[in-house]
Amino acid sequence: MYSKISSANVIGVDGFLVDVEVDLSNGLPSVILVGLAETSVKESRERVISAIKNSGFTLPSKKIRINLAPADMRKEGSLFDLPIAIGILSALSYMDYSEFYKKYIIIGELSLDGKLRKVRGALPICLMAKELGFEGVILPYDNRYEGSIVDGLKIYPFDNLLDVVKFLRSELIVEPFDEKKENFIQYYDLDISDIKGQWAVKRAIEIAVAGGHNLLMLGPPGSGKTMFAKRIPTLLPPLTKEEALETTKIYSIAGILKGGVINQRPFRSPHHSISDVGLIGGGTHFQPGEVSLAHNGVLFLDELPEFSRKTLEVLRQPLEDGYVVISRANYKVKIPSRFMLVCAMNPCPCGYFGYGNCKCTVNQIKQYQNKISGPLLDRIDIHIEVPNVPYEELRYKDGGDSSAIIRERVLKVREIQEKRFKNLNIKTNGQMSEKEIVKFCKLDLKAEEFLLSVSKKFNFSARAIHKIIKVSRTIADISFSNEIKIEHIAEAVSYRVLDKLNNGLIERHYL
Ligand SMILES: Nc1ncnc2c1ncn2[C@@H]1O[C@H](COP(=O)(O)OP(=O)(O)OP(=O)(O)O)[C@@H](O)[C@H]1O
Numbered sequence: 001m002y003s004k005i006s007s008a009n010v011i012g013v014d015g016f017l018v019d020v021e022v023d024l025s026n027g028l029p030s031v032i033l034v035g036l037a038e039t040s041v042k043e044s045r046e047r048v049i050s051a052i053k054n055s056g057f058t059l060p061s062k063k064i065r066i067n068l069a070p071a072d073m074r075k076e077g078s079l080f081d082l083p084i085a086i087g088i089l090s091a092l093s094y095m096d097y098s099e100f101y102k103k104y105i106i107i108g109e110l111s112l113d114g115k116l117r118k119v120r121g122a123l124p125i126c127l128m129a130k131e132l133g134f135e136g137v138i139l140p141y142d143n144r145y146e147g148s149i150v151d152g153l154k155i156y157p158f159d160n161l162l163d164v165v166k167f168l169r170s171e172l173i174v175e176p177f178d179e180k181k182e183n184f185i186q187y188y189d190l191d192i193s194d195i196k197g198q199w200a201v202k203r204a205i206e207i208a209v210a211g212g213h214n215l216l217m218l219g220p221p222g223s224g225k226t227m228f229a230k231r232i233p234t235l236l237p238p239l240t241k242e243e244a245l246e247t248t249k250i251y252s253i254a255g256i257l258k259g260g261v262i263n264q265r266p267f268r269s270p271h272h273s274i275s276d277v278g279l280i281g282g283g284t285h286f287q288p289g290e291v292s293l294a295h296n297g298v299l300f301l302d303e304l305p306e307f308s309r310k311t312l313e314v315l316r317q318p319l320e321d322g323y324v325v326i327s328r329a330n331y332k333v334k335i336p337s338r339f340m341l342v343c344a345m346n347p348c349p350c351g352y353f354g355y356g357n358c359k360c361t362v363n364q365i366k367q368y369q370n371k372i373s374g375p376l377l378d379r380i381d382i383h384i385e386v387p388n389v390p391y392e393e394l395r396y397k398d399g400g401d402s403s404a405i406i407r408e409r410v411l412k413v414r415e416i417q418e419k420r421f422k423n424l425n426i427k428t429n430g431q432m433s434e435k436e437i438v439k440f441c442k443l444d445l446k447a448e449e450f451l452l453s454v455s456k457k458f459n460f461s462a463r464a465i466h467k468i469i470k471v472s473r474t475i476a477d478i479s480f481s482n483e484i485k486i487e488h489i490a491e492a493v494s495y496r497v498l499d500k501l502n503n504g505l506i507e508r509h510y511l
């Protein structure tokens with residue numbers, strides 16, 4: 001009495017095929033599960049037996065052997081409940097597995113009463129099913145929208161075990177689910193024009209977005225830093241279909257996908273008490289971290305000095321490479337995590353240093369600002385001040401250009417960069433290394449002289465000069481200038497606020 005069911009599991013962000021084999025034989029009634037199953041899979045034995053009984057089937061007193069193949073791949077999660085149950089019932093001849101083994105991938109968690117519950121990773125599994133030429137996927141009802149994203153694959157969502165059995169016995173006709181909730185057209189509730197005045201900040205943010213530069217905002221409480229950060233995704237170029245799928249896969253694996261495809265650039269804002277694993281991902285049953293949930297969007301670190309140095313250190317790899325590597329006992333996987341980093345901070349512990357009635361001592365202020373990790377600051381090209389908006393601007397001025405208008409301008413500047421870097425593996429000015437800076441950033445004579453004089457005056461380091469040139473490249477691109485001119489350099493120098501704050505009172509020499 002044997003059966004074989006096609007199922008799947010996830011490694012990193014991709015699905016892989018798993019054969020669930022079931023063999024029933026005479027012997028002491030027991031259930032043996034083999035095939036590198038993690039604890040979460042082993043628990044499925046108990047759920048499956050109860051679900052089968054509570055769905056009205058009788059289980060004979062047999063020895064049940066279950067094998068998950070390939071045996072050398074680790075399997076996690078609860079999604080094998082349903083294929084195991086179907087495997088047992090097929091081995092008992094309730095249905096003929098050979099009729100659907102090559103046709104359908106089956107996944108789903110069972111509750112003790114036989115109801116099906118949502119599983120993690122349905123989207124990458126459906127993508128895999130399509131690629132391997134399966135006709136369809138049988139999955140829990142709550143995973144139906146994820147499945148429907150994949151074109152050319154039949155999705156059969158079910159609410160309970162009994163219905164799946166009836167369907168496989170051709171006693172129940174079910175039409176494939178094709179009501180697509182997916183919509184690749186992006187729509188945002190927020191708009192940059194909600195913010196009144198603050199023209200200088202808006203200009204700096206447009207530059208940061210256009211050139212793919214990471215950004216730090218510094219200002220007193222209530223000046224609008226969080227408000228700005230939340231609107232940055234609305235200024236980024238629309239997600240391509242490919243990017244949308246990449247991001248959606250990560251949400252599917254995390255089990256937090258609500259509808260169909262994710263059609264907005266994500267905005268993640270973890271609290272400063274977050275753990276390393278929370279930020280970077282990991283855990284016994286792998287869970288993507290905030291850096292991956294922010295993939296193709298914005299990672300916002302509010303109150304930057306409150307984050308522990310150690311936590312911020314783990315950001316270095318995703319900032320550098322655009323992915324994190326998760327190591328398991330016998331394999332390593334890369335999880336995509338390319339995001340724009342946006343940080344915000346007050347100038348001092350009370351928040352009002354330089355903007356009113358500050359109660360902090362000089363030492364407290366220095367200590368507070370020195371809490372930010374140097375290597376992280378190295379990866380931020382633009383720091384700007386967000387002062388309180390003047391009353392007149394808040395009450396009487398409009399919000400200026402809408403996000404859609406700015407996004408159009410950003411797109412044009414991104415196109416220039418795409419052409420510039422077409423044979424290289426970078427996309428934006430923000431990603432240029434020294435070599436590319438030399439190649440693509442020609443300063444005219446006046447600009448060169450000006451940069452020399454300010455560098456001497458402020459004692460800029462080589463690193464700071466490179467950042468200024470990178471940002472000025474973007475500013476020049478915005479005004480469609482091939483050469484970098486003095487005004488572009490001058491504006492880029494103004495985006496180094498943290499280094500120049502209050503006449504050098506805070507002596508951070510990143511410049
Ligand atoms: N320029 C502006 N236009 C319209 N509303 C504004 C503006 N600036 C601030 N506000 C209002 O002030 C509120 C506070 O802004 P926000 O929370 O972004 O400040 P913050 O700088 O993040 O403060 P904190 O340092 O305390 O986190 C906003 O919710 C908004 O209602």
Ligand SMILES: [Mg+2]
Nearest residue numbers: 225226227302
């Ligand atoms: Mg805030």
